[in-house]
Amino acid sequence: MSESVVVPVGDLHDVVVGRGVLERVTAMVPAGARQVLLVRPEKLERYSSSVAAALAEAGYLVHDAPVPDAEAAKTAQVASGLWSLLGRHAFTRTDVVVAVGGGTVTDLAGFVAATWLRGVPVVQVPTTLLAMVDAAVGGKTGINIPEGKNLVGAFHIPAGVVCDLDVLETLPRVDLVAGLAEVVKGGFIADPGILELVEADPDAATDWASPVLAELVERKVRVKAEVVAADLREAFGREVLNYGHTLGHAVEQVSGYRRRHGEAVAVGMVFAAELGHRAGGVDDALLTRHRAVLEAVGLPTTYDEVPFGRLLPVMARDKKSRGATLRFVVLDGLAHPVRLEGPDEAVLRAAYAALAP
Numbered sequence: 001m002s003e004s005v006v007v008p009v010g011d012l013h014d015v016v017v018g019r020g021v022l023e024r025v026t027a028m029v030p031a032g033a034r035q036v037l038l039v040r041p042e043k044l045e046r047y048s049s050s051v052a053a054a055l056a057e058a059g060y061l062v063h064d065a066p067v068p069d070a071e072a073a074k075t076a077q078v079a080s081g082l083w084s085l086l087g088r089h090a091f092t093r094t095d096v097v098v099a100v101g102g103g104t105v106t107d108l109a110g111f112v113a114a115t116w117l118r119g120v121p122v123v124q125v126p127t128t129l130l131a132m133v134d135a136a137v138g139g140k141t142g143i144n145i146p147e148g149k150n151l152v153g154a155f156h157i158p159a160g161v162v163c164d165l166d167v168l169e170t171l172p173r174v175d176l177v178a179g180l181a182e183v184v185k186g187g188f189i190a191d192p193g194i195l196e197l198v199e200a201d202p203d204a205a206t207d208w209a210s211p212v213l214a215e216l217v218e219r220k221v222r223v224k225a226e227v228v229a230a231d232l233r234e235a236f237g238r239e240v241l242n243y244g245h246t247l248g249h250a251v252e253q254v255s256g257y258r259r260r261h262g263e264a265v266a267v268g269m270v271f272a273a274e275l276g277h278r279a280g281g282v283d284d285a286l287l288t289r290h291r292a293v294l295e296a297v298g299l300p301t302t303y304d305e306v307p308f309g310r311l312l313p314v315m316a317r318d319k320k321s322r323g324a325t326l327r328f329v330v331l332d333g334l335a336h337p338v339r340l341e342g343p344d345e346a347v348l349r350a351a352y353a354a355l356a357p
């Protein structure tokens with residue numbers, strides 16, 4: 001990758017991808033802003049302090065808003081605390097929310113920005129691989145409730161997204177690997193070149209400093225950008241980004257969020273491949289390729305922690321469901337995602353059984 005690239009998400013927003021580009025955030029704050037609410041994980045001040053300094057230098061009044069780590073950030077209680085902060089500081093529609101953190105922080109901050117005064121600008125500064133290639137891009141925001149993951153949310157287009165790959169230096173390897181699940185997803189649904197890059201050099205794909213990882217980030221952002229630009233509000237086409245998520249979200253939720261999102265999506269993609277195999281669109285080689293590429297980077301491909309009967313009602317609350325009909329994204333050949341509507345429970349159970357170690 002050259003110094004940096006700008007990937008447009010249609011005419012919705014831009015994504016800057018590069019190294020040493022953190023301070024580009026100031027250029028993304030819309031004109032007229034006076035105050036910034038800077039949302040970041042309590043335990044991660046390193047990057048938000050650089051962003052805060054750049055914003056202060058540019059003349060903005062910056063309010064630091066540390067939130068609990070990981071999924072504990074995506075709650076109504078934390079969102080409510082942020083609304084109170086915005087109220088106390090009298091944020092107006094020209095003021096701005098800036099998120100500096102992983103996907104949990106970009107989802108939370110995006111949702112708070114979407115709902116404050118019915119919408120104020122948000123600038124996303126993702127600091128995990130997963131948030132760079134997926135969560136921070138494309139305007140899906142939300143929080144969890146006890147009844148399910150991401151059940152409350154809004155579409156809210158960010159003013160801009162800045163992905164500085166240098167911040168991945170401090171990301172624990174296990175979180176970097178989890179983020180690769182969403183990269184690999186992009187390979188299966190749209191860009192097989194992503195799979196080829198990972199398969200050719202799995203070590204480089206999991207090395208924050210390697211040009212291979214930089215290329216993977218750019219390619220996955222382009223996949224997401226193309227899908228979102230065509231169907232921001234998920235009328236239909238955007239659903240392909242949910243590949244592996246119907247079972248994945250259920251696995252994540254029943255684990256009490258001990259399973260990382262990317263790890264659960266990896267298992268969910270193998271389940272989707274097993275479903276696609278039974279529907280006739282995934283041949284033996286493509287099925288094997290799912291397990292092989294995920295395992296090459298250290299992602300899980302087996303699962304039998306809970307009986308299928310516990311997962312089924314959770315999957316029924318997936319947003320792709322229509323009435324009593326469950327809907328899945330499966331492949332009809334590599335890079336040809338299609339919908340599987342209301343498969344028989346026996347088929348679902350057989351696909352699930354195939355995940356056993």
Ligand SMILES: NC(=O)c1ccc[n+]([C@@H]2O[C@H](COP(=O)([O-])OP(=O)(O)OC[C@H]3O[C@@H](n4cnc5c(N)ncnc54)[C@H](O)[C@@H]3O)[C@@H](O)[C@H]2O)c1
Pocket residue numbers: 041043044069070071074101102103104105107127128129130131134135136137138139140141142150167168169170171172175178179182260261262
């Ligand atoms: N809105 C979307 O389109 C979308 C897409 C994909 C995933 N998501 C959501 O994203 C969330 C998962 O995001 P995630 O995987 O980034 O998890 P996360 O936000 O929990 O971050 C993972 C861990 O890494 C730490 N961390 C973040 N950046 C770091 C850095 N540079 N150095 C050191 N530590 C760092 C965090 O504090 C956290 O402990 C899930 O809630 C998922 O639902 C949303």
Ligand SMILES: O=C(O)C(=O)C[C@@H](O)[C@H](O)[C@H](O)COP(=O)(O)O
Pocket residue numbers: 134138140149150182234238239241242245319
């Ligand atoms: O951007 C999208 O659209 C996606 O589905 C991306 C997913 O990777 C992401 O996990 C998303 O949050 C899932 O959305 P949900 O609508 O199923 O909650």
Ligand SMILES: [Zn+2]
Pocket residue numbers: 134182245261265
């Ligand atoms: Zn996801």
